[in-house]
Amino acid sequence: MGVRPGRGDGGSRGAPGIPRRGREEGRELVRAAEALYLHGPAYQDLDEGAKHAFVNGGFFVYMVTPRSELVSIWQITPDPYLHD
Template sequence: MSWSWEYAFGAEEAATSAPSAFLTAVAHKADELVRAAAAQYVHGRSHEDADPTGGDVIVPGGMFTYQIVVRRERVYVVQITYLGF
């Protein structure tokens, strides 16, 4: 398995109504988070400590909240908020 990101919970449904430019910005930042997590947690599947705290990322047009689950080698986008700025 290799690191990747995906929408979780209601974020996937919310993404269906958000503008494509905003979703592209979310995907770009989520890709950056995946690269950072893969570099920091090289042996993700055998990770035994608690998962790191997620956070909020501001992107053009809004923000999103993410959570890293190391043993699954995933960055989950759990909420997106389009504000239109």
């Protein structure tokens, strides 16, 4: 598993309300999944489904798919009460 930047990782279409710390939390999630699912393609149990991770500035919805060695971040939601 690795980090592949997408639209939400500093690109022009990213979520400006989520601070850099939120992106680091996403990278930490990938590192944790790598440690938890060492033999990803051989994983036999069911996927755990979508989860939420709350960070300063908002939250994101993600899913770990061990057999595909994939961490998908589906949605990034900035905190509507924070001002830049």
